[in-house]
Amino acid sequence: MFIQSLRSYPGKFARRQKLKTILIVPFVLQVCGAVGLVGYLSFRNGQQSIETLARQITVEVEDRIAERTKTYLSTPYTVNQLNQQALELGQLQVNDLKSMERHFWRQIQIFDRVSYIQFGSPQNEFVGLAANDDGTFTYQVTELTGDLQTYSILNQGQRGKLLKTSPNFMPQKRPWYLVPEKVNKPAWTDIYAWVNPPTLAITLGQPYYDQAGTFRGILATDLTIAQFSEFLKTLKIGKSGKSFILERSGLMVATSTSEQPFTQSNQGPQRLSALNSKDVITQATTQFLLKRFGSLQEIPERQQLDIEIAGRNYFLQVSPLQDQHGLDWLSVVVVPEADFMEQIYANTRSTLGLSIAALLVAILMGIATARWIIGPILKINQAATAISAGDLDRNVTLNRSDELGELARSFNHMVNDLRISLEEQKIMVDAVTESERQLAEYNRSLEQQVQQRTQELIQSEKMVALGQLTAGVAHEINTPLGAIQAAGENIASSLAKSMQRLPLLLQQLQPEQAQAFFRLLNAAQQHQELLTSREERQLKRDLKKMLIEEEIASASGLATTLSKMGIAPNITPYLPILVLPNNSDILDIAYDLTVVHNNTQNIRLAVGRAAKIVFALKSYARQDSSQKKVRTSIPDTVETVLTLYHNQLKQGIELSKKFDEVPEILCYPEELAQVWTNLLHNAMQAMEYKGQIDIAIKQVQQHIAVSFTDSGCGIPKEQQVKIFDPFFTTKPAGEGSGLGLDIVRKIVNKHEGKVECHSQSGHTRFDVWLPIEV
Amino acid sequence: MANSAILCVDDESVVLRSLRDQIGKHFGDHYQCEIAESVEEAWEVIDELQDEDIEILIIISDWLMPGVKGDEFLIELNQKFPDILTVLLSGQADEFAVERIHQNMNLHAYVSKPWNEEELMGTIRAGLDKFKE
Numbered sequence: 001m002f003i004q005s006l007r008s009y010p011g012k013f014a015r016r017q018k019l020k021t022i023l024i025v026p027f028v029l030q031v032c033g034a035v036g037l038v039g040y041l042s043f044r045n046g047q048q049s050i051e052t053l054a055r056q057i058t059v060e061v062e063d064r065i066a067e068r069t070k071t072y073l074s075t076p077y078t079v080n081q082l083n084q085q086a087l088e089l090g091q092l093q094v095n096d097l098k099s100m101e102r103h104f105w106r107q108i109q110i111f112d113r114v115s116y117i118q119f120g121s122p123q124n125e126f127v128g129l130a131a132n133d134d135g136t137f138t139y140q141v142t143e144l145t146g147d148l149q150t151y152s153i154l155n156q157g158q159r160g161k162l163l164k165t166s167p168n169f170m171p172q173k174r175p176w177y178l179v180p181e182k183v184n185k186p187a188w189t190d191i192y193a194w195v196n197p198p199t200l201a202i203t204l205g206q207p208y209y210d211q212a213g214t215f216r217g218i219l220a221t222d223l224t225i226a227q228f229s230e231f232l233k234t235l236k237i238g239k240s241g242k243s244f245i246l247e248r249s250g251l252m253v254a255t256s257t258s259e260q261p262f263t264q265s266n267q268g269p270q271r272l273s274a275l276n277s278k279d280v281i282t283q284a285t286t287q288f289l290l291k292r293f294g295s296l297q298e299i300p301e302r303q304q305l306d307i308e309i310a311g312r313n314y315f316l317q318v319s320p321l322q323d324q325h326g327l328d329w330l331s332v333v334v335v336p337e338a339d340f341m342e343q344i345y346a347n348t349r350s351t352l353g354l355s356i357a358a359l360l361v362a363i364l365m366g367i368a369t370a371r372w373i374i375g376p377i378l379k380i381n382q383a384a385t386a387i388s389a390g391d392l393d394r395n396v397t398l399n400r401s402d403e404l405g406e407l408a409r410s411f412n413h414m415v416n417d418l419r420i421s422l423e424e425q426k427i428m429v430d431a432v433t434e435s436e437r438q439l440a441e442y443n444r445s446l447e448q449q450v451q452q453r454t455q456e457l458i459q460s461e462k463m464v465a466l467g468q469l470t471a472g473v474a475h476e477i478n479t480p481l482g483a484i485q486a487a488g489e490n491i492a493s494s495l496a497k498s499m500q501r502l503p504l505l506l507q508q509l510q511p512e513q514a515q516a517f518f519r520l521l522n523a524a525q526q527h528q529e530l531l532t533s534r535e536e537r538q539l540k541r542d543l544k545k546m547l548i549e550e551e552i553a554s555a556s557g558l559a560t561t562l563s564k565m566g567i568a569p570n571i572t573p574y575l576p577i578l579v580l581p582n583n584s585d586i587l588d589i590a591y592d593l594t595v596v597h598n599n600t601q602n603i604r605l606a607v608g609r610a611a612k613i614v615f616a617l618k619s620y621a622r623q624d625s626s627q628k629k630v631r632t633s634i635p636d637t638v639e640t641v642l643t644l645y646h647n648q649l650k651q652g653i654e655l656s657k658k659f660d661e662v663p664e665i666l667c668y669p670e671e672l673a674q675v676w677t678n679l680l681h682n683a684m685q686a687m688e689y690k691g692q693i694d695i696a697i698k699q700v701q702q703h704i705a706v707s708f709t710d711s712g713c714g715i716p717k718e719q720q721v722k723i724f725d726p727f728f729t730t731k732p733a734g735e736g737s738g739l740g741l742d743i744v745r746k747i748v749n750k751h752e753g754k755v756e757c758h759s760q761s762g763h764t765r766f767d768v769w770l771p772i773e774v
Numbered sequence: 775m776a777n778s779a780i781l782c783v784d785d786e787s788v789v790l791r792s793l794r795d796q797i798g799k800h801f802g803d804h805y806q807c808e809i810a811e812s813v814e815e816a817w818e819v820i821d822e823l824q825d826e827d828i829e830i831l832i833i834i835s836d837w838l839m840p841g842v843k844g845d846e847f848l849i850e851l852n853q854k855f856p857d858i859l860t861v862l863l864s865g866q867a868d869e870f871a872v873e874r875i876h877q878n879m880n881l882h883a884y885v886s887k888p889w890n891e892e893e894l895m896g897t898i899r900a901g902l903d904k905f906k907e
Binding site: 475478479480481482483487490493494530532534560595598599602605606650 | 788806809822887
């Protein structure tokens with residue numbers, strides 16, 4: 001995770017930055033890196049070579065110091081050696097010190113660096129030549145006086161006048177005598193301060209033995225050390241390098257600084273410790289060496305060191321300066337690193353300057369490049385932004401033939417295409433909007449049409465049902481009409497017949513027979529209920545049997561007539577006329593009279609039936625325009641429908657009605673009639689006009705529940721949810737509108753009731769609940 | 775009493791009785807008139823009359839009846855008793871149905887309800903005359 005985020009960091013960074021930054025930054029970074037690296041490497045190389053160079057220079061300087069020192073220091077030895085040889089050769093005699101005067105004078109002409117040449121004997125005899133500070137020479141001799149007498153020197157080296165006498169001069173007490181005497185070989189004295197002129201000096205003394213090997217005295221030559229400093233000052237070490245010479249004790253011998261290597265006091269010059277030097281570099285260097293080596297005695301050989309003084313780096317070289325006569329000094333060379341590094345620093349500065357210049361150039365070039373690249377992109381971007389804001393008339397003008405020019409051209413091309421396609425789209429959108437508007441309008445009008453059409457369909461559904469009924473209704477009406485017509489004709493003919501025959505018969509009949517006749521007529525007229533043909537046949541059989549038992553002739557014919565009159569199977573009351581020979585005629589007359597009655601009754605029945613049918617039709621077909629609820633008996637509305645369907649129902653359907661007493665309710669009776677019609681029609685179709693239909697009406701709490709149950713095939717489960725949908729039909733096309741149950745539900749809903757269906761094969765029930773108090 | 779009969783079949787007793795009265799009036803002296811309120815009963819009557827050796831000459835049947843329809847009854851009757859004349863009496867003026875019956879059986883006559891007495895009786899008489907020949 002962490003690594004991944006690290007890895008993706010540059011990508012993220014790049015994504016966040018502007019293109020300009022991305023184009024410039026890597027450029028600048030590269031330049032920085034390259035310049036920096038090159039600069040650093042060249043600086044390092046320069047530094048290394050400078051250091052090497054500095055070391056070489058210091059070594060060189062050191063060598064020169066050592067060489068010069070050696071040269072300087074070898075002079076006193078040479079002088080001493082020459083004087084010893086002169087003594088050994090007998091050119092000089094120890095007993096004749098005066099002879100040494102001119103010798104020394106000649107020597108000092110040659111060896112101008114020495115400041116004093118002398119000889120001291122154990123007999124306290126002394127002769128010496130001093131090179132004075134003013135360039136003159138003086139002789140100093142004791143001449144057995146015990147005092148030191150100073151004489152001036154003439155041109156040819158002859159003793160001049162006596163200049164001064166210093167009493168009680170004891171050469172044997174002097175260091176230059178004591179040190180070599182003690183070690184019995186040439187040896188250096190310690191450095192000592194010279195009073196006038198104030199300077200430091202050192203003396204090399206050498207014991208002289210004669211040929212007999214007897215110690216005859218000390219030959220000694222002085223050397224002023226001031227010339228060391230003079231020499232050191234002439235050395236150019238870098239720009240401001242310093243050199244100085246120390247004794248191992250830390251006392252200054254010589255220095256290239258402006259400082260004197262000694263101090264002045266009332267007692268004359270005093271030795272100066274380097275630690276007390278006024279010169280910062282001298283002092284710090286000595287401190288550093290002491291700190292570094294513990295003691296100056298411990299520096300065995302040349303050392304090359306680095307030292308930091310007052311925040312500046314210095315190359316430091318220290319080397320022992322020694323000779324065979326016990327001299328043991330240290331020469332120190334200190335060079336500021338800056339002296340050598342100056343050029344390097346200058347180089348570094350110019351490198352830095354160049355780097356910055358290169359950087360600036362890189363940035364400028366980067367900006368220029370970025371502008372060159374980004375400019376067109378920005379242009380395109382601006383154009384794209386403008387386009388996305390809707391300004392499609394934007395074009396990018398770019399007079400370039402490179403990729404960006406290509407891009408701009410492609411972009412313009414694209415914009416053009418976009419503009420065209422947007423225009424097309426706009427046209428299409430307009431067209432679509434227009435179409436949608438039209439569609440909405442169509443929808444609206446379609447809805448209206450559908451509504452209208454639905455209303456029409458409901459009515460036409462009603463008319464279809466009515467049409468289906470027509471055949472039956474025609475039959476239903478024609479049947480009673482036929483009966484009425486027949487009855488009328490029957491009455492007419494029977495009346496005519498009986499009127500013709502009755503008076504004659506009445507005249508013929510005995511009172512008892514007449515009574516029986518009228519009794520028969522009465523019985524026939526009182527008989528109200530029509531017998532079924534089957535009952536009548538049975539009656540006929542019974543009567544025939546009785547008549548035969550009474551041994552009455554033409555029993556069969558009589559039985560037929562009597563049965564037609566509906567006479568109960570008790571013939572006793574009518575026996576007076578039955579036994580008569582013309583019984584058949586009498587019964588015919590009686591029958592004719594009965595026919596009038598019967599047919600009148602028939603007519604009444606038939607008229608009632610026809611009227612009922614007409615009423616039912618009228619209530620069924622009427623369009624309810626008032627849209628007002630009417631207080632109606634629900635069973636009556638059901639009966640109306642049953643009347644219309646009577647003819648169809650009777651042909652194979654067993655109808656069972658179970659109508660409870662229910663209150664009348666406010667409803668639309670015609671519409672309810674249509675509900676019952678549709679339910680009944682569906683039931684009959686479902687069982688193909690054969691089977692059982694149960695219709696029940698009862699009160700269930702505040703509802704009237706009407707149920708139609710049929711023994712038909714039932715409705716498949718998956719169709720039960722759809723049967724109330726409009727236009728759902730299982731009938732072949734053209735036979736049903738599919739609106740039947742939809743209409744049922746609509747009408748029931750209008751009554752704020754509900755309709756439900758429960759169906760399984762052989763038992764389908766539709767329940768309609770109508771609220772009583774609405 | 776006559777040994778031949780005319781049978782009327784109709785589910786409406788009113789119709790049946792009117793018919794019987796008319797037939798009795800016109801042909802009662804020579805022919806017995808029997809009535810049946812359903813096809814089922816008609817077959818019973820036919821059986822009974824056969825038992826009594828009474829020959830059925832004409833059967834007048836309604837068209838629409840519960841159970842078996844009139845035309846079906848007549849067609850079956852025609853197959854069993856080809857000699858019996860058949861008259862279809864119906865209130866339903868469906869000419870196509872009549873045509874179909876004509877094609878499928880030997881129908882003596884079709885009379886529509888409400889019927890004219892003279893017409894119906896004439897038709898019966900014409901049928902009875904066929905037997906006399």
